[in-house]
Amino acid sequence: MSTESAKPPKNTREAEGRNRIPRREALKIGGGLLLTALPALSGQSQTKRVKKVIVAGAGIAGLSCAYELMRRGHDVTVLEASGRTGGHVRTVREGLADGLYVDAGAEHFTQPGYDRYWQYVKEFNLTALPYPRRNRMLRVLQGKMYSEDDLQNPNVLKALGFNQREVQSLARHAWWELPSLYFDPVLDKFTDEYRPFDAGLNDLDHLGMDQWLKQQGASASAIRYIGGTGMSALHVLWHAAILKLRKVPLFPPRVFRLKGGNQEMTDAFASRLGDRVRLDRPITGIEHSPSGVRVRYRESSEEKTMEAEYLVCCMSAVMLRQIPVTPAWPESKRYAIATVPYYTASRPFFQSRSRFWEKDGVSPSIEFNERALNHIWRMADDVDTKRGLLVSTADALTTGEAALKTFRRYYPGKSEDIELALVHDWSKDPWVMACETLNYRPGDLTKLWPALVEPHGRIHFAGAYADNLNWGMEAATRSANRAAERIDESS
Numbered sequence: 001m002s003t004e005s006a007k008p009p010k011n012t013r014e015a016e017g018r019n020r021i022p023r024r025e026a027l028k029i030g031g032g033l034l035l036t037a038l039p040a041l042s043g044q045s046q047t048k049r050v051k052k053v054i055v056a057g058a059g060i061a062g063l064s065c066a067y068e069l070m071r072r073g074h075d076v077t078v079l080e081a082s083g084r085t086g087g088h089v090r091t092v093r094e095g096l097a098d099g100l101y102v103d104a105g106a107e108h109f110t111q112p113g114y115d116r117y118w119q120y121v122k123e124f125n126l127t128a129l130p131y132p133r134r135n136r137m138l139r140v141l142q143g144k145m146y147s148e149d150d151l152q153n154p155n156v157l158k159a160l161g162f163n164q165r166e167v168q169s170l171a172r173h174a175w176w177e178l179p180s181l182y183f184d185p186v187l188d189k190f191t192d193e194y195r196p197f198d199a200g201l202n203d204l205d206h207l208g209m210d211q212w213l214k215q216q217g218a219s220a221s222a223i224r225y226i227g228g229t230g231m232s233a234l235h236v237l238w239h240a241a242i243l244k245l246r247k248v249p250l251f252p253p254r255v256f257r258l259k260g261g262n263q264e265m266t267d268a269f270a271s272r273l274g275d276r277v278r279l280d281r282p283i284t285g286i287e288h289s290p291s292g293v294r295v296r297y298r299e300s301s302e303e304k305t306m307e308a309e310y311l312v313c314c315m316s317a318v319m320l321r322q323i324p325v326t327p328a329w330p331e332s333k334r335y336a337i338a339t340v341p342y343y344t345a346s347r348p349f350f351q352s353r354s355r356f357w358e359k360d361g362v363s364p365s366i367e368f369n370e371r372a373l374n375h376i377w378r379m380a381d382d383v384d385t386k387r388g389l390l391v392s393t394a395d396a397l398t399t400g401e402a403a404l405k406t407f408r409r410y411y412p413g414k415s416e417d418i419e420l421a422l423v424h425d426w427s428k429d430p431w432v433m434a435c436e437t438l439n440y441r442p443g444d445l446t447k448l449w450p451a452l453v454e455p456h457g458r459i460h461f462a463g464a465y466a467d468n469l470n471w472g473m474e475a476a477t478r479s480a481n482r483a484a485e486r487i488d489e490s491s
Contacts, residue, residue: 059087
């Protein structure tokens, strides 16, 4: 599919008008989500006409959207291309001993920040565990490992190349707060998390974050560690502003996971939906009109069709852009679907004979910033075993051996007794190879927001890419609730 740019607006005001969500709709998106959890809603929906809806994709977005439609009384069918539910929410046990398990995809959730997700945690009686993955962080910078205390030492900071203003700030604040030194003066300009163009900073969409930081007087070291090269400065600042509006730190040190693995959530949705979820049915074509939709899909090598009043696309934009659509998407939607950027990654994990880091007195929460091992942390402390488990992220196509080699190159202790190195590589999964979205390129926020998330006729969109913040499980459930609510309220 072509990725030619849409015609740019003639001026900034035109760009703002074209890309704004009306205030009434913005309030509906942000505040209306909470209404879906109220018991009174199920009684209200009984008076509404039953609608037939197809949900494409059984990841957390598709499952939660289907669940919300089902409990409003609608006739919903979920078509999932793969042989399992959950998408990027996947808990792996195969190959591990003593009941150990790894969250191969979605890692954690926060409080606040994951508001809709927490409502499901309570509704399904799931157990949230504090996750110590960001406690006592160690960081490898310029080939050397530093503790949190080291990175508040002015002499260390000067040696790393920070300017005096940055040294003074980092000496008083945590390492991850460095961006706030430059971000904070502008974040209060964003007053509505769904309306980035109201902040009066639209020109920053055409400026890279690295360029903007340089204009603010940031050192080369600060620019390097804050990042943002090739990313829209407006998009990066908007994301930071959303977190501030939700009262969430830029790098939340206090995070949670579900006991038994985060797949407990998607399994809970799937069990309630039952045979409404149909696996191994990849969609091969979409037809739509003002009165309904027709979906072509494959089942046991046979082409079939299904008709409905509405379709909710809950697969990634990477998969959606491969599906023929008739009539074709309008230019703004086509560009958004074709352009939204993603990353893919792998999840190496190490099983050890003991929790050796405890004997060594070394924190297992380490940022390596290497392609074969980005960062690592411990998991499954709730499992009754003497063995240890370390979980990490790495670039796609990383092998367990390469990740382990990187770990051993930097680990400072002497008791390491890793006995098994495995990896789950998302890039090798044909249906969910794309993980979360990245910040947009300079100039693309104006084109992609809100065109990417807006419904087109009777087709709605949900998923980690279809909300204002790409925090997987929360963005997925927020956008899913938005789609279900709009369909439920439609005439």
